[in-house]
Amino acid sequence: xxxxxxxxxxxxxxxxxxxxxxxxxxxxxxxxxxxxxxxxxxxxxxxxxxxxxxxxxxxxxxxxxxxxxxxxxxxxxxxxxxxxxxxxxxxxxxxxxxxxxxxxxxxxxxxxxxxxxxxxxxxxxx
Numbered sequence: 822x823x824x825x826x827x828x829x830x831x832x833x834x835x836x837x838x839x840x841x842x843x844x845x846x847x848x849x850x851x852x853x854x855x856x857x858x859x860x861x862x863x864x865x866x867x868x869x870x871x872x873x874x875x876x877x878x879x880x881x882x883x884x885x886x887x888x889x890x891x892x893x894x895x896x897x898x899x900x901x902x903x904x905x906x907x908x909x910x911x912x913x914x915x916x917x918x919x920x921x922x923x924x925x926x927x928x929x930x931x932x933x934x935x936x937x938x939x940x941x942x943x944x945x946x947x
Contacts, residue, residue, distance in 0.1 A: 851895050854895050854910065858890070858913050859887070861887060862880065863884075864920035864921055865880075865883065865920050867920065868923040872923070891909045894909050
């Protein structure tokens with residue numbers, strides 16, 4: 822079922838990408854930072870699912886809140902002629918790596934315990 826949802830999402834994304842207008846260079850920085858903020862929220866959501874404390878309200882508010890805050894920081898930095906958006910990038914990317922590490926450790930532990938269980942069952946049969 823998840824595979825079908827991913828496939829449908831990829832098809833919709835590809836169709837929208839082919840028919841979407843080209844984003845002007847002056848707005849590309851805003852889009853880039855908002856995508857990084859949204860990805861941070863997605864990785865945080867995946868990590869919270871792994872830790873079994875996912876809350877949809879927190880995810881949605883974080884998703885849009887992070888994106889809006891990062892866009893505002895980029896705008897403010899542009900007006901002040903200071904690259905404030907770099908601070909947002911460092912924070913969001915740092916959190917993405919932490920959340921990815923949580924997910925990675927979870928699946929490595931799960932895989933390792935499954936292998937140990939299989940080996941124990943094989944030893945009991947012998």
